[in-house]
Amino acid sequence: MKLCDVNVFVRAHREEATEHAFYREWLTQMLESKATFLYCEFILSAFVRIVTHPRIFSPPSPLPTALKFAGIIRKRPNGIAIMPGAHHWEIFERLCTKASAAGNLVPDAYLAALAIEAQAEWVSTDRDYAAFEPELGWHLLEP
16 A cells, blocks of 8 residues: 655645646546555645645645645545554654654654554655665655
8 A cells, every 4th residue: 555745745736846747647546546545634734734835835725725635635435544553653763763863854754654554655756765764665756
């Protein structure tokens, strides 16, 4: 099962994003396939925060548009919502320690721990997740 990073959603949503058509098509195929995928509402809330932020996008996405996009993901019959579980924090601590995480790598470790705990393949456009190999099974999504 796949679990997507927020950057995949942002690039699939924002038309001016680098390689938007590629990411939109990839996401559409995942959503419409029969294969189960995972999503985290925390990641979807980060998507809404980013695409509606006027300092990031000019113009920002209207809130109803961003919420509709997130809702499409949430309502797919092949999607399952996940949250951090009982072992998430210990996985997070282990990843932080092994990678000597600091700064921006800390939230990456948090998300990597979410994917590891769920036994999901993490899908991201961010190469920093290589710091958590081999424990994290992940896919660098790029055209």
